[in-house]
Amino acid sequence: MAEQLDVAFDFGASSSTYQEKYGFFDPENYAFKSKKGLNHEIVEEISWMKNEPDWMREFRHRSLDIFYKKPMPQWGGNLNEIDFNDIYYFVRAAEKQGRNWDEVPADIKNTFDKLGIPEAEQKFLSGVGAQYESEVVYHSVKDSLTKQGVIFTDTDSALKEHPDLFKKYFGTIIPPADNKFAALNSAVWSGGSFIYVPPGVHVDMPLQAYFRINTQNMGQFERTLIIVDEGAFVHYVEGCTAPTYSSNSLHSAVVEILVMKGGRARYTTIQNWSSNVYNLVTKRTVAHQDATMEWVDANLGSKLTMKYPSIYLTGKGAHGEVLSVAMAGKGQHQDTGGKAIHAAPHTTSQIISKSISKDGGRTSYRGLLQVYPGAEGSKSKVQCDALLLDEHSRSDTYPYIDVQENDVTIGHEASVSKIGEEQLFYLTSRGLTDNEASAMIVNGFIEPLAKELPMEFAVELNRLINLQMEGSVG
């Protein structure tokens, strides 16, 4: 019983709110802040500020044209209120990136201290990148990894320091024309992580990136590219928070991952944006023969999240998993899920989604399971469970299934449950308040996913859920 006892339900350990814990903001002493608005001049300016090669500058301009051409998606959540001309597209917070925390401007370091990043880095991470507004202000990776040839840097630096590797893969997994927001990101991207793990190298402790928005009406467009070479392994973790403002911010990332033969990548997101952030993210992996990709995607916070991590199983025997947790409170909509595309024989996938809606919040599971002709012997299992905490909240399921091969095994299960009064009475009769009892039921509901996480992140997720259960999120 040792292990489980140690992860306790840490109720009321702090009575602080999102506002106090994450929703604070710093004064702006910035090196550069662009004017609001989206146009070719701003794209030119970003590329110039970053001193980029021509191919990238041209890529950005092309992408912007694609963005203009593509209509606003009318499915998922309501995107019509986003005013693209009321957003800051590029904010440089610090003149240069720090390799140790003392080189990071005091206000910013202080913010990451409050968020517990340097502490986590000491304890259980192999490397950390910290992005503040548009750029990575701190980056560090263990020497031992560098010696093994592991590259973990910010994406802007990677473009300069590893131009060939970069150009070979950048934009190949998610081209700008993939969707309107991928086009937007391609036009104005800045920051994000670049990871390369050489063949056979096993990165034992996770690499983490933390994304922080500070400015009101900010747009954050990080771009992440991860290449896991043959037989290698990496676990990458991202976290994110922002101040609680009355006007909205936009976070629109693109994450491209390639896992080569026999390699394995795990990408864990613990999203905790304040409830004024639109979070519209495209994440995709291509998994080669016998490769494994695991997306662990926990979405708390934000105003609207639309995110469906996907896995293209292009090599024989490749395996993909999406574990998705979404929690929507008042005024929030989590439109999340996952996609598995079986394009080779004997590929396997599993999508498990658990969503929680409370106080009128809305969760939607949106998933795609596609099996190409010839992907014989493939197996897939999709399971979505929704938990409703009250009568005003809502949950929907949109499972798209397109199977063009006969020799496959497909399972699909969905369930919706409500927290029962009897169950609540049982727990409250043992001394837990209504909130604590509900939080306990919610934590139990996501336990099958939480136990997949390294302990530190399971505890973090547990803490964030309790915080949201206290009804105090932005």
Place this chain on the structure above:
Amino acid sequence: MAHDLEIRDLHVEVEGKEIIKGVNLTIDKGQVHAVMGPNGSGKSTLANTLLGHPHYIVTQGDILYKGQSVLEMKPDERSRAGMFLAFQYPHSVSGVTVANFLRTALNAKRKTTMNGNFKPIAIPEFRKMMREKMAMLKLDDSFATRYLNEGFSGGEKKRAEILQMAILQPEIAILDETDSGLDIDGVRIVSEGVNSLQGPNLGILIITHYQRILNFIKPDFVHVLVKGKIAVEGGPELALKLEEQGYEWVLKETV
């Protein structure tokens, strides 16, 4: 001096229907009371009302705990004040281990009892406590890591209820048919568990249909609930009489 638990002329409605129709009962620490009565007479209703189940509306009368009315207190407040109900039908909570649940509940209680000096129970101390109590109830160590009541057999559920009581150490415990669904050894083990908790700091109200458990947990008083009222009261001999003769004579007397 105030009684530890005083039920005064209690009337309770469920779904608009009066189920408890004027019950008077007092329990003091150190005593064991048994409540018996036919199916549907209102025993569980009484038990649930004592802990403040929101469906059960007190329309008249009062429940005093240590001299204070608890009617305005929520179930969790009553619990933290020292009241406990072992459920007739315990609910399951998926994904929450017995150990985790009990540690959380115990800490919630400590928060109240220790006031400003609250310290969560140290893990080794809690672990030791769990081991001891589980051994007493003949529960394997691995029981601690099972999800609360999920897939428990009838007997395991009842033992888990007494385990909870043993950890939370209430001052007034209501046991709603803790003996039903238990095999012969089970009744003995659970009774021994309850007996080990007995003492001057615990008052027990045990709801049962059977004399058997009362051979182990000796009641000082027996009350027979019929159609929402206490029809007869007496000492332990009353339970024996009911076991032999059934409820018919009581029903006749109450008409």
